[in-house]
Amino acid sequence: MSRRRTAALLATTLLTAGLAGCSGQAPAADRPDVPAAPATSATPAPRVPAGTAPARSFAVGVRQLKLNRDGDRPLPVTVWYPAAGPAGGEAERSAPAADGRFPVVMFSHGLGGRPDDYAVLLTRWAAAGFVVAAPTFPHTSRGADGNVLDVLNQPADVSYALTRVLALDGEDGDPLRGRLATDRVAAAGHSAGGVTTVGLFTAGRDDRLDAGVVFAGTSLGVGTAFAGAAAPQLFVHGERDEVVDYAAGRAVYDAVPWPKAMLSLSKGDHGRALLTDGAALRVVSDTTVEFLRWSLYGDAAAKRRIPADAARDGLATLDNHL
Numbered sequence: 001m002s003r004r005r006t007a008a009l010l011a012t013t014l015l016t017a018g019l020a021g022c023s024g025q026a027p028a029a030d031r032p033d034v035p036a037a038p039a040t041s042a043t044p045a046p047r048v049p050a051g052t053a054p055a056r057s058f059a060v061g062v063r064q065l066k067l068n069r070d071g072d073r074p075l076p077v078t079v080w081y082p083a084a085g086p087a088g089g090e091a092e093r094s095a096p097a098a099d100g101r102f103p104v105v106m107f108s109h110g111l112g113g114r115p116d117d118y119a120v121l122l123t124r125w126a127a128a129g130f131v132v133a134a135p136t137f138p139h140t141s142r143g144a145d146g147n148v149l150d151v152l153n154q155p156a157d158v159s160y161a162l163t164r165v166l167a168l169d170g171e172d173g174d175p176l177r178g179r180l181a182t183d184r185v186a187a188a189g190h191s192a193g194g195v196t197t198v199g200l201f202t203a204g205r206d207d208r209l210d211a212g213v214v215f216a217g218t219s220l221g222v223g224t225a226f227a228g229a230a231a232p233q234l235f236v237h238g239e240r241d242e243v244v245d246y247a248a249g250r251a252v253y254d255a256v257p258w259p260k261a262m263l264s265l266s267k268g269d270h271g272r273a274l275l276t277d278g279a280a281l282r283v284v285s286d287t288t289v290e291f292l293r294w295s296l297y298g299d300a301a302a303k304r305r306i307p308a309d310a311a312r313d314g315l316a317t318l319d320n321h322l
Helices: 003-014 115-127 148-170 190-201 246-255 277-298 300-314
Strands: 058-069 073-083 102-108 133-134 180-191 209-215 233-238 260-267 318-321
Touching: 058 115, 058 148, 073 115, 073 148, 102 115, 102 148, 102 190, 102 277, 115 133, 115 277, 133 148, 148 180, 148 190, 180 190, 180 277, 190 209, 209 246, 209 277, 233 246, 233 277, 246 260, 260 277, 277 300, 277 318, 300 318
Parallel strands: 102 133, 102 180, 180 209, 209 233, 233 260
Antiparallel strands: 058 073, 073 133, 260 318
16 A cells, blocks of 8 residues: 555544544545454463452552653653552652552553543553553644654554663662563553554564553554464444444454454444543443453453453443453
């Protein structure tokens, strides 16, 4: 596919993605079919050994990292993490980290969005025992120039930011020194960030990643040639998505050769369930937390809880091949 054609397709599909894209005003557009991988009766096992996730909730701290890739790609990163002290309440800036070693989740925002737009969901992940690092991308964040084609550079941005975040575990004097499970890492993202996340397992495969969560994503520009060690994937998609067709997200899910599941919100649109607290967000939050507990902590009990969390209140269905 030519570079110009790729840009046009990405612009059509993702122009209103992220926070602004939830208005339902995006025009319908034809999108190319994505070939599905042949079905297999057995899938490779994930590489995270069996373990147990924390049973308690944590307080949440938040901090900012000022990163810049290659000197011309500023990448401020918001980091939410388990903090010392009683659980509940707002995230506290620069709070002391809780004791323990916590897996890392890299989160990519949608077009026209910012990490804080997803704070309700991401702080729940942190409270469950994960360090969540979310870059603000230089061209696709709110207030930037909106260059949609730059989505194709974002998998490399995430890999760079991941390197810098993991390095904090060994940095003298850093509040996260000795607190990161550097061998247990996932990537997640919404819409354009979903494209970024798919790219981290295909064309821009980062071998450090053990799992992925794709919200309302597609494979335009990054393909479906999933590569590397088995990395379980959870897809979350609204069946009434007005920006990225549900069928397009489903086609990428079908192409995944590893353990996988797809949470389909029967009345879900492009992303309001991720941005506003409510029954749908609770289903998404609880399902994704259990998936991360299983895929990054190796917690088998969490895996068994996924179907019940997905079915709560009859808001979603789960295609489960984990």
